[in-house]
Amino acid sequence: MPATQPRYALAVTGRALSDIASEDRIDRLRLVIVRMAGVVDVPALAGLRDIEPDTFAAFAGWVGAHAQTHLPFVAEVDGYVVGCVRVRRSTW
Numbered sequence: 001m002p003a004t005q006p007r008y009a010l011a012v013t014g015r016a017l018s019d020i021a022s023e024d025r026i027d028r029l030r031l032v033i034v035r036m037a038g039v040v041d042v043p044a045l046a047g048l049r050d051i052e053p054d055t056f057a058a059f060a061g062w063v064g065a066h067a068q069t070h071l072p073f074v075a076e077v078d079g080y081v082v083g084c085v086r087v088r089r090s091t092w
Helices: 039-048 053-065
Strands: 007-011 029-036 070-077 080-088
Touching (some): 039 053, 039 070
Antiparallel strands (some): 070 080
């Protein structure tokens, strides 16, 4: 891997970064945080999906209406939302 490309550590369940990497590697890693998304994340989710301003209200409504059946998660790097996924909750 080229020296200019960042390396990432993934923290998903509150596990300490020190459990993932040794102290000498931590300063060379970028932390990726995966967390459940909330209403405050709707603008970032819309940006990731290229939602146009004229359809933003409909998108926000859909996210709110489906929050219990399509669990939204976001990935953050350096405090910025860089990815998202929805996990569809099964009824069985």
